[in-house]
Amino acid sequence: MSAARNKANQRIAALKSLLCVGLDTDPGKIPEVFSSCPNPVLEFNRSVIRATCDSAVSYKINTAFYESRGIEGLRDMEATLREIPGECLAIADAKRADIGNTSRMYARAFFEHWSFDAITVAPYMGEDSLEPFFSYSDKLVFVLCLTSNAGSADFEEQRLEGGEMLYQRVLDRVSGWSCGGNGGVVVGATKSAMLADIRSRAPGLFFLIPGVGAQGGSLEEAAEAGVDADRCSALINISRSLIYPAGTFGSIGEYEEAVALEARRVHEAVRKVL
Amino acid sequence: MSAARNKANQRIAALKSLLCVGLDTDPGKIPEVFSSCPNPVLEFNRSVIRATCDSAVSYKINTAFYESRGIEGLRDMEATLREIPGECLAIADAKRADIGNTSRMYARAFFEHWSFDAITVAPYMGEDSLEPFFSYSDKLVFVLCLTSNAGSADFEEQRLEGGEMLYQRVLDRVSGWSCGGNGGVVVGATKSAMLADIRSRAPGLFFLIPGVGAQGGSLEEAAEAGVDADRCSALINISRSLIYPAGTFGSIGEYEEAVALEARRVHEAVRKVL
Numbered sequence: 299m300s301a302a303r304n305k306a307n308q309r310i311a312a313l314k315s316l317l318c319v320g321l322d323t324d325p326g327k328i329p330e331v332f333s334s335c336p337n338p339v340l341e342f343n344r345s346v347i348r349a350t351c352d353s354a355v356s357y358k359i360n361t362a363f364y365e366s367r368g369i370e371g372l373r374d375m376e377a378t379l380r381e382i383p384g385e386c387l388a389i390a391d392a393k394r395a396d397i398g399n400t401s402r403m404y405a406r407a408f409f410e411h412w413s414f415d416a417i418t419v420a421p422y423m424g425e426d427s428l429e430p431f432f433s434y435s436d437k438l439v440f441v442l443c444l445t446s447n448a449g450s451a452d453f454e455e456q457r458l459e460g461g462e463m464l465y466q467r468v469l470d471r472v473s474g475w476s477c478g479g480n481g482g483v484v485v486g487a488t489k490s491a492m493l494a495d496i497r498s499r500a501p502g503l504f505f506l507i508p509g510v511g512a513q514g515g516s517l518e519e520a521a522e523a524g525v526d527a528d529r530c531s532a533l534i535n536i537s538r539s540l541i542y543p544a545g546t547f548g549s550i551g552e553y554e555e556a557v558a559l560e561a562r563r564v565h566e567a568v569r570k571v572l
Numbered sequence: 573m574s575a576a577r578n579k580a581n582q583r584i585a586a587l588k589s590l591l592c593v594g595l596d597t598d599p600g601k602i603p604e605v606f607s608s609c610p611n612p613v614l615e616f617n618r619s620v621i622r623a624t625c626d627s628a629v630s631y632k633i634n635t636a637f638y639e640s641r642g643i644e645g646l647r648d649m650e651a652t653l654r655e656i657p658g659e660c661l662a663i664a665d666a667k668r669a670d671i672g673n674t675s676r677m678y679a680r681a682f683f684e685h686w687s688f689d690a691i692t693v694a695p696y697m698g699e700d701s702l703e704p705f706f707s708y709s710d711k712l713v714f715v716l717c718l719t720s721n722a723g724s725a726d727f728e729e730q731r732l733e734g735g736e737m738l739y740q741r742v743l744d745r746v747s748g749w750s751c752g753g754n755g756g757v758v759v760g761a762t763k764s765a766m767l768a769d770i771r772s773r774a775p776g777l778f779f780l781i782p783g784v785g786a787q788g789g790s791l792e793e794a795a796e797a798g799v800d801a802d803r804c805s806a807l808i809n810i811s812r813s814l815i816y817p818a819g820t821f822g823s824i825g826e827y828e829e830a831v832a833l834e835a836r837r838v839h840e841a842v843r844k845v846l
Binding site: 322324360362363365366367368369372373376391393394395396397398400401403404406407411412420421422423424425426427428442445446447448449450451452453454456457458459461464467468471513 | 701
């Protein structure tokens with residue numbers, strides 16, 4: 299059984315929270331108050347983690363925001379990863395996948411070299427491109443299924459011969475590839491009308507649900523429709539609307555208070571649903 | 573007009589070659605003779621480039637092989653990138669894509685921070701996930717279309733309502749998104765029966781064709797079917813069967829001779845087709 303899945307579900311049950319905090323840290327958006335820090339990105343991430351760790355089940359590091367600054371950014375990614383509390387699920391939002399011998403290298407990077415608990419991967423190239431990730435039975439592998447962006451209409455929501463949509467085919471195949479409970483899917487909260495149907499088709503998968511907040515999805519609907527029969531196995535990711543609160547801050551403490559307040563609001567709303 | 577595309581086509585015309593050398597450098601596969609070098613990966617890559625630079629139009633760095641060793645590996649990737657001759661197209665085989673604001677970060681990483689000429693991207697999330705890459709009109713963007721692996725049957729070759737296959741839909745959409753000639757597709761040489769049809773449906777795209785060599789595709793068929801009406805705008809990538817020749821080598825010079833011999837053989841075979 300997937301140790302990563304157990305860790306996430308234990309924390310979901312203990313906190314009655316589904317909060318995954320997205321560390322999509324854009325140096326251009328970090329509040330002014332961090333500008334005098336020797337390393338604004340790392341100090342900002344530390345503040346976000348401090349402010350949310352009582353409510354967060356998981357932290358999701360979006361690799362693009364770190365890669366955009368090359369090795370310096372990846373050093374910040376590594377340092378941030380070390381700051382994530384051990385009881386929280388650390389997700390690499392990497393959306394990787396390639397032919398098998400190459401995917402093995404990506405899996406080694408994120409699961410062994412960097413020791414993330416989970417990763418997001420892209421399904422286009424099919425089973426042998428994802429098998430190297432699924433072969434880590436102690437981890438969690440979130441396959442893109444129905445994403446929160448407008449472009450999901452281009453391919454994901456195209457209907458296949460026989461009537462099902464591409465994302466439904468992906469969902470069914472991922473259920474088969476999941477090894478010892480380590481399978482998951484990414485389903486956008488902006489697609490709440492489909493979320494309940496997707497959950498009913500895949501009762502055994504773990505759901506990672508982005509799209510609440512800046513992208514406009516409803517938190518309560520996502521929580522209600524996303525959890526499994528045991529009221530767990532789902533995470534709702536919130537990035538921009540949580541880590542970049544409106545306003546200016548006189549101190550780092552003030553910034554952390556604003557983030558903590560929003561994290562508690564999200565936590566409370568989900569607690570009511572669970 | 574895409575400067576990257578022009579650069580590649582000028583070299584194709586000058587050399588009568590379509591060779592793209594895949595620098596999929598696996599530390600576990602580097603010949604023994606490099607083991608005493610202070611940095612075997614970098615010295616190996618330098619040798620491959622020295623041995624192939626008279627025949628190569630392009631070098632493709634597969635990011636997975638460097639990421640698998642974390643920051644140390646990425647330092648080798650950066651150093652390798654600097655070794656690629658300026659007249660050759662430098663491709664980041666990264667297969668990235670995410671929602672728009674995240675893809676912008678990936679595009680910034682590979683096109684600005686690392687200054688690659690071209691990148692491979694994954695189409696699953698649709699237009700807004702690829703637009704940030706296509707917005708660089710001087711670069712080349714290769715979208716996964718029909719890949720060389722067995723898993724291509726799982727989704728890429730599924731038939732949509734209306735009769736076309738998913739990869740054909742991807743092909744048609746990419747033709748529309750291509751900006752000033754900066755669009756390309758990845759089509760596996762193992763699919764040579766479909767390659768000519770794909771070329772005829774997308775006369776204006778640049779083709780990146782992996783799958784010759786270790787994966788079994790035919791070089792001559794790929795060259796004949798892959799080029800456009802001007803006998804250019806295609807690259808045939810060869811990695812493992814070129815950079816890991818059979819045998820043991822008494823010196824780095826001997827290794828380079830074996831690689832140069834195979835590169836010239838590939839070059840000559842393609843020259844006859846062109």
